[in-house]
Amino acid sequence: MSQSDTFFDYKHIWHPYASMIHPIPCYTVISAKGFYLKLKNGKNIIDGMSSWWSVIHGYNHPVLNKALKKQIKKMSHVMFGGITHLPAITLCRKLIKLTPEKLDCVFLSDSGSVSIEVAMKMLIQYWQALGQKRKLFLTVRNGYHGDTFAAMSVSDPENSLHKIYNNLLPKQLFADAPVSSFYQDWNINDIASFKKIMEKNSFKIAGVILEPIVQGVGGMNFYHPMYLKEIKILSDHYSIPVIFDEIATGFGRTGKMFAFEHADVVPDILCLGKSITGGTITLAATLTSRHIAETISKSKAGCFMHGPTYMGNPLACAVANANIKILQTNQWKKQVSNIEKQLFKNLLPLINHPYVIDVRILGAIGVVECSRSVNMFLIQKFFVENGVWIRPFKKLIYIVPPYTISTYALKKLINTIINALNKTELFT
Template structure:
């Protein structure tokens, strides 16, 4: 990649959450293998982000590559309207087998945010089919569900990255987020706000949508599993569908295959994405119960009104199936346990650092919450200089490394985080 290419990128290509006038610097990656990203200058840096939670087996995995090559020789894409194919059928069989028995109808889409949109459409059409015009979604504060409009409307309107769109979005219902942390004592008061809202608005609520256990972009908080259990009980009592957004947490990241398993609860709708294809190509899924699917299908419309062009993409379905086959060996369990032990042993002690407000660890997720805001540009430069790729935001430095990371490389990630805390120039 030439200097003119870099300059073109700087002037013309928008990157996530960045400015076109004064964009954050981008680092040119020319290849990747295992846990390493190879930069333009030939240096290898350790990826601590799994490409935003997705590349759980690292890069250039031979089994995933083989599945892509095999599929592309047959067909890379075909419309899903009026057509089906073996890759989609194999994947959906596998998804139904992996998830609770209740979830046996699958809608495939092309990104996690769209899977949330599909779930919301399912809720609206479900109640419409029952002759009720329910349009409100209940969730909790500090939530984040994606960047498309319906998904934005159920992300915290005050504290999320989407608050600038507040006037354009539908008004939904937000209960207080639980204060009881995952590994601490349960505070019974945590359910009061949620219970009050659901009781008051029970005839207007189309569904409840939550990120189970882990609140991602809203602050990387890990809340108590009893909160999920209490929410499930209220949803059952008021016959309100419960939706779980497992886009970030699904496929082993929290130490359970799905985060909701920490609470032993079962949703009525489940949204999946990110790690579903092992970080190779975009794909998402929305699973629901047969009752909801059939109720929608019995309506005057008779169908779910959504159909992405790349729905059921054969390449994506093929590699997702191969990814799940790797996970079914259960090697991920040992890998995630080892990562968690190392994070608890080496990352957690950083809570004593004067610049640190809190440290949180769950499965293969490690979070350092700082007392000051981070200078993202300088912090990113510091990390790359020291051979790691970590993408902080606001006051948070967090890592979600590939499951295959070695103890040596994980130690390096943690050591560089520790070093960064001692650099005054990296904080506001």
């Protein structure tokens, strides 16, 4: 890759959440293996982000690569309308077996955000089939569900990436975010705001949507499992379906296969994405009950009105099947447990650092909430120069490493965070 390629990228390619006038320089990755990214200068850096939560088994995993190569010899893609294929059938069978018995109908799509759109459209069409025009969704503040329009509408309207679109988005209902953290005692008052909104608007709410246990980009908060349990009890009382967004947390990240298992509850609709293919290729799934699926199918339209071009992509389904096969060996449980133990041992002591407000740990997630916002350009440069890839935002420095990361590599990630905290010039 030449200097002109780098300049072209800087001048013409729009990266996520980046300015085209003052873009933050991008680091060129030429290959990746295990938990290392290799830069164009030959330097290997430890990936602490799993490419935004997705690469759970590390890069270039031989089992995943083999599945891709085997499938691409047959077909990389075929339309899903009026056609089916074994990789999709196998995947849906695996997903139904992996998730609670109630969830037995699967809609495949090509990204997590789209799976949220699909879930919300399902419930709008569900109520239409029942003769009711419900379109409001109830959620909690500090949430994040994606960058497409319906997904943005149920993400926090003030403290989110989407504030500038507020006047254009459908107005949804937002309860106060839970305050009781995962490891604290449960405070019943936490549910008061949600309960009040539910009681007042139950007749017009199409569904409830939230991230189980872990609120991601909205602040990396880990809330008490009883909050999730109470929400499900309330929703069931008013016969309002619940959507769980497990796009980030699904497939073991919190120490359970799915985060909702911490609360021992079952959603009416489940959204999966990111690590569903082990971080190799984009794919998502929306699972729901047969009751919801058949109610929609009895509607005036006679079918569910959604159909992405790359729905059920055979290549993605084939590698997702291989990914689930790896997970079914249950090695991930020990891997995630070891990561969690090391985070508690080496990251948690930062709670006493003068520039740290809080440290939060759950499974293979470690979060340091700082008292100051990071200078994105400077801190990114510092991390890369010190051999790690960590992508902080606002006041949060967090890591979600591949489950396969070594003790040494994880310690290096943590030590680099410690060193960064001691450099005031990296913060605003």
